[in-house]
Amino acid sequence: MKTVYADNNATTAIAPEVLEVMQPYFTVDYFNPSSMYAAARSASDAIENARASIAQSLGGIDPDQILFTGSATESNNAALFGTVQANPDRRQLITTAVEHPSVLEIGKELERRGHDVTFLGVDRNGELVRDDYVRALRRDTLMVSIMMANNETGVCFPVAELARIAKETDSRIVVHTDATQAVGKLPVNLQTDLQHVDLLAFSGHKIHAPKGVGALFVRRGTRWRPFILGGHQEKGRRAGTENVPYIVGLAKACELAVAGVAEEQNRVRSLRDRLQQTLIELIPAVEVNGKDAEVRLPNTLNLAIHGIEGEAILYELSRHGICASSGSACTSGTLDPSHVLKAMQVPFSAIHGSLRFSLSRYNNEADIEWIIAVLPDIIARIRKISPYWDDKRNCLKL
Ligand code: PMP
Numbered sequence: 001m002k003t004v005y006a007d008n009n010a011t012t013a014i015a016p017e018v019l020e021v022m023q024p025y026f027t028v029d030y031f032n033p034s035s036m037y038a039a040a041r042s043a044s045d046a047i048e049n050a051r052a053s054i055a056q057s058l059g060g061i062d063p064d065q066i067l068f069t070g071s072a073t074e075s076n077n078a079a080l081f082g083t084v085q086a087n088p089d090r091r092q093l094i095t096t097a098v099e100h101p102s103v104l105e106i107g108k109e110l111e112r113r114g115h116d117v118t119f120l121g122v123d124r125n126g127e128l129v130r131d132d133y134v135r136a137l138r139r140d141t142l143m144v145s146i147m148m149a150n151n152e153t154g155v156c157f158p159v160a161e162l163a164r165i166a167k168e169t170d171s172r173i174v175v176h177t178d179a180t181q182a183v184g185k186l187p188v189n190l191q192t193d194l195q196h197v198d199l200l201a202f203s204g205h206k207i208h209a210p211k212g213v214g215a216l217f218v219r220r221g222t223r224w225r226p227f228i229l230g231g232h233q234e235k236g237r238r239a240g241t242e243n244v245p246y247i248v249g250l251a252k253a254c255e256l257a258v259a260g261v262a263e264e265q266n267r268v269r270s271l272r273d274r275l276q277q278t279l280i281e282l283i284p285a286v287e288v289n290g291k292d293a294e295v296r297l298p299n300t301l302n303l304a305i306h307g308i309e310g311e312a313i314l315y316e317l318s319r320h321g322i323c324a325s326s327g328s329a330c331t332s333g334t335l336d337p338s339h340v341l342k343a344m345q346v347p348f349s350a351i352h353g354s355l356r357f358s359l360s361r362y363n364n365e366a367d368i369e370w371i372i373a374v375l376p377d378i379i380a381r382i383r384k385i386s387p388y389w390d391d392k393r394n395c396l397k398l
Contacts, residue, residue: 001320001321002321002366002370003321003322003323004321004322004323004363004367004370004371005323005360005362005363005367006322006323006324006357006358006359006363006367006371007323007324007325007356007357007358008206008299008358008359008360008363009151009152009154009181009206009299009300009325009356009358010325010358011205011206011211012205012206012207012208012360012362013208013360013362014208014209014210014249015208015209015252015253015256017252017256018208018209018210018249018252018253018256019249021248021249021252022210022245022246022248022249022252023245025043025046025244025245025248026245029042029043029046029244030043030244031043032241033046033047033233033241033242033244034231034232034233034241043242043244046244046247046248047068047242047244047247047248048063049248049251050068050247050248050250050251051063051064051066051068051251053251053252053254053255054066054215054250054251054254056255057251057254057255057257057258058188058189058190058200058217058254058258059188059189059190059191059192059194060191061190061191061217062220064220064235065217065218065219065220066215066216066217067215067216067217067218067234067237067238068213068214068215068234068238068242068243068247068250069201069213069214069215069216069238070212070213070214070240070243071203071211071212071213071214072100072102072178072180072201072202072203072206072214073102073203073214074214074216074228075201075202075203075214075215075216076100076102076103076106076145076176076178076201077102077106077227078216078226078227078228078238079145079176079199079201079216079224080093080103080106080107080110080143080145080176081106081227082224082225082226082227083142083143083174083176083199083222083223083224084110084115084142084143085225085227086223086224086225087142087143087172087174087223090140090141090142090143090172091114091115091116091140091142092115092116092117092118092138092140092141092142093107093110093115093116093117093118093141093142093143093144093145094117094118094120094133094136094137094141094143094144094145094146095107095117095118095119095120095144095145095146096119096120096121096122096128096146096147096157097119097120097121097122097339097343098122098126098147098150098152098155098339098340098343098344099145099146099147099178100147100151100178100180102178103145103147103178104119104339107119107145115142118136120132120133120136120146121343122155122343122344123344124344124345125155125290125291125292125293125344126150126153126155126289126290126293126340126343126344127155127157127293127294128146128157128162133162133165134165137165137166137169137173138169138170139169139170140170141166141169141170141173142173142174143173143174143175143176144162144163144166144173144174144175144176145176145177145178146159146162146176146177147159147177147178147179147180147181148177148178148179148181148182148186148188149179149181149182149185149186149297150181150290150340151180151181152289152302152338152340152341152354152356153289153290153293153296153300153302153340153341153344153356154181154290154296154297154298154299154300154301154302154358155290155293155295155296155297156182156186156293156294156295156296156297158294158295159177159194159197160193160194160195160196160197162175163175163177163194163196163197164196166196167196172223174198174199174222174223174224175196175197175198175199176197176198176199176200176201177194177197177199177200177201178201178202179200179201179202180201180202180203180206181206181297182202182297183202183206183207183254183257183258184206184207184253184254184257184258184261185261185265185297185298185299186261186265186295186297187261187262188200188258190217190219197217197219198218198219198222198224199216199217199218199219199222199224200216200217201214201215201216201217202214202215204246204249204250204253207253207254207256207257208253208256208257208360208361209246209249209250209252209253209254210246210249212243212246213243213246213247213249213250214250215250216238218237226238226239228240260361264361265298265299266298267361268298268299268359268360268361268363269298269299271359271363271364271365271367271368272298272299272300272301272357272359274365274368275301275357275368275371275372276288276291276301278372279303279371279372279375279376282372282376283305283375283376283379284394284395285305285306285307285395285396286303286304286305286306287303287304287306287350288301288302288303288304289302289303289304289341289344289346289354290302290344297358299358299359299360300356300357300358300359301356301357301358302354302355302356303354303355303356303357304341304346304347304350304351304353304354305350305353305354305355305379306347306349306350306353306388306396307349307350307353307383307386307388307389307396307397308352308353308379308382308383308386308388308389309352309353309382310326310352310353310354310355311326312382313326313353313355313375313378313379313382314326314355316378316381316382317371317374317375317378320370320374320378321370322370322371322374322375324355324356324357324358325355325356325358326353326354326355326356337351337352338351338354341354349388349396357371
């Protein structure tokens with residue numbers, strides 16, 4: 001049976017070009033990059049070349065500002081805890097209620113430790129209310145941590161503008177953004193539009209590099225302290241022997257993603273738009289979560305399907321070879337409704353029936369047609385036995 005992988009916001013397939021450049025560092029050039037002998041030079045050079053290449057991909061910044069980490073989760077932890085540690089005189093943080101758990105849970109932990117944390121809500125489109133943000137900012141705010149693009153809905157926040165407003169309020173406010181879903185899908189330029197962003201996190205496995213590698217940008221001069229202590233790797237800013245092949249892979253993936261970003265994302269957007277339009281035409285009582293947001297990731301489609309369990313649909317889709325998700329992959333596995341959709345006030349009758357398709361450059365028209373061919377039928381069948389669905393009138397029971 002054909003497999004259609006449409007869960008690229010959860011993880012992506014490793015690009016063949018990425019695997020190819022990684023391979024020598026598992027076999028021939030396996031040395032510890034900190035070793036003194038000449039043979040190890042290839043490993044340490046590979047790390048520095050990767051750093052320079054990523055710096056180039058993110059707008060031609062100074063490579064010294066890029067640190068390699070084990071994941072975006074680690075990068076977010078390092079960004080937030082590292083800023084808190086370096087600024088003990090300031091206590092207020094601003095984030096959003098729809099962040100990935102790797103930011104949200106830190107916000108909650110800092111609150112437990114006595115910090116004053118503001119979790120900004122979103123409107124029905126999943127967007128921040130600018131006035132709420134401006135009202136929350138104070139001259140003594142410690143940091144702002146706002147994601148560039150939401151992993152569940154694809155809704156994007158205007159981080160460049162929010163960062164500028166923070167710096168205008170007080171130049172000492174540290175601005176962090178979780179750009180894990182943005183890199184490779186949106187232009188990310190730390191030299192031009194994101195010039196006021198101090199810290200930026202992202203991950204390899206959302207851009208066709210392996211899982212277990214990430215990066216953190218720390219702008220020179222940022223009041224930030226290292227979070228993982230130990231050896232002198234990364235100039236003492238992130239201890240632990242570097243994962244050379246993965247770092248090399250991350251740089252290659254970044255280069256490929258950024259090189260094709262506009263053209264490739266236009267193609268992906270047209271696939272997503274065809275999927276969205278057709279499913280809405282064919283399935284009654286379906287809404288797109290985040291449809292009216294000013295900017296939404298071109299690859300993401302999050303559907304609110306009224307009167308049905310998302311898990312039941314996923315199971316049926318999976319029997320047809322289609323991989324999608326309900327809510328985010330990180331929060332599915334619990335029966336708690338998605339915190340993102342809850343914050344958007346998606347109605348109760350739809351919150352359990354949310355379904356996310358997220359595409360990548362490896363999807364094609366045949367994938368979309370297959371989803372269109374099977375999903376409406378699956379939903380009709382499940383609705384027939386749903387206590388919430390009026391099968392005769394083909395609508396939700398009131
Ligand atoms: N932030 C966002 C927005 C994400 O989508 C993810 C992955 N689901 C992460 C952070 C965590 O990334 P990693 O799996 O590399 O820790």
